[in-house]
Amino acid sequence: MTEPLLRVAGVSRAFGGVYAVRDVSLDVAPGELRGVIGPNGAGKSTLFNLIGGQLAAQSGTIAYAGGRVDRLPAHRRARLGIAIVFQGARIFRGMTALENVMVGAHATTRGGFASAVLRLPAHRRAEREIRHQAREALDRVGLADWADRSAEALPLGQQRALQVARALCGRPRLLLLDEPAAGLRAAERDALAQLIEELKAGGLTMIKIEHDVAFVTRLADRVTVLDLGRVIAEGTPAEIRAHPAVIAAYLGSSAEEVTP
Numbered sequence: 254m255t256e257p258l259l260r261v262a263g264v265s266r267a268f269g270g271v272y273a274v275r276d277v278s279l280d281v282a283p284g285e286l287r288g289v290i291g292p293n294g295a296g297k298s299t300l301f302n303l304i305g306g307q308l309a310a311q312s313g314t315i316a317y318a319g320g321r322v323d324r325l326p327a328h329r330r331a332r333l334g335i336a337i338v339f340q341g342a343r344i345f346r347g348m349t350a351l352e353n354v355m356v357g358a359h360a361t362t363r364g365g366f367a368s369a370v371l372r373l374p375a376h377r378r379a380e381r382e383i384r385h386q387a388r389e390a391l392d393r394v395g396l397a398d399w400a401d402r403s404a405e406a407l408p409l410g411q412q413r414a415l416q417v418a419r420a421l422c423g424r425p426r427l428l429l430l431d432e433p434a435a436g437l438r439a440a441e442r443d444a445l446a447q448l449i450e451e452l453k454a455g456g457l458t459m460i461k462i463e464h465d466v467a468f469v470t471r472l473a474d475r476v477t478v479l480d481l482g483r484v485i486a487e488g489t490p491a492e493i494r495a496h497p498a499v500i501a502a503y504l505g506s507s508a509e510e511v512t513p
């Protein structure tokens with residue numbers, strides 16, 4: 254079996270004595286698209302923050318590309334290629350689409366956001382390379398023609414694609430997507446699904462949180478189900494749709510809802 258790109262082993266995190274994530278383990282193979290589902294408060298976003306380093310795990314280990322990362326701060330993990338598109342992430346108003354992507358890239362470059370804002374000389378040298386990567390990222394999500402247009406004028410579906418471009422700008426190996434399809438209309442969802450499929454075809458490893466079981470099981474290779482901070486099931490989309498614990502915990506008694 255190939256080495257996993259990401260190995261989360263026995264990770265826990267509590268807030269005020271209540272576990273948000275409890276003894277969670279999962280392995281994600283290179284190139285895999287993993288779905289994570291679970292009801293509100295199941296611990297999905299907390300799990301992402303533990304992987305990305307926005308939160309520290311209180312126990313357990315997280316290994317990425319063969320090395321431990323669980324003691325590293327978020328910006329170091331970002332530089333190693335772990336990128337997150339946060340739930341409900343906003344675009345920067347008054348900036349072009351290209352500038353929006355470049356701001357994301359500055360967060361992962363050595364100079365950081367402060368030097369980007371201050372326009373230090375060392376920063377200016379890196380600027381051209383970042384601009385190049387940002388254009389490349391916009392191209393990857395199908396927004397090349399929007400580069401110099403106002404980001405806030407983009408329809409919601411394309412604003413989501415812009416968030417993805419921002420995350421892609423640092424050329425990550427692992428992309429975490431927190432409910433990327435939330436609030437989108439059917440046609441926008443389809444376009445986003447197609448983008449995710451293209452990224453997968455390009456070899457990118459992804460973990461995607463979804464509320465919509467049909468949407469996640471349509472795209473994912475495997476699905477992990479969280480409930481009350483614990484993994485209650487993991488398997489292929491077909492296994493998950495048929496799993497009694499999933500139907501009971503996640504969907505109540507209405508089993509019809511899991512049929513796509």
Ligand SMILES: Nc1ncnc2c1ncn2[C@@H]1O[C@H](COP(=O)(O)OP(=O)(O)OP(=O)(O)O)[C@@H](O)[C@H]1O
Nearest residue numbers: 268272273274291292293294295296297298299300
């Ligand atoms: N920073 C925090 N401080 C206190 N409690 C928190 C914090 N972050 C999360 N929690 C709690 O941890 C639990 C898991 O929250 P989390 O946001 O990870 O769930 P989720 O599965 O992502 O939910 P949703 O689908 O609503 O986004 C919840 O009970 C939440 O209230």
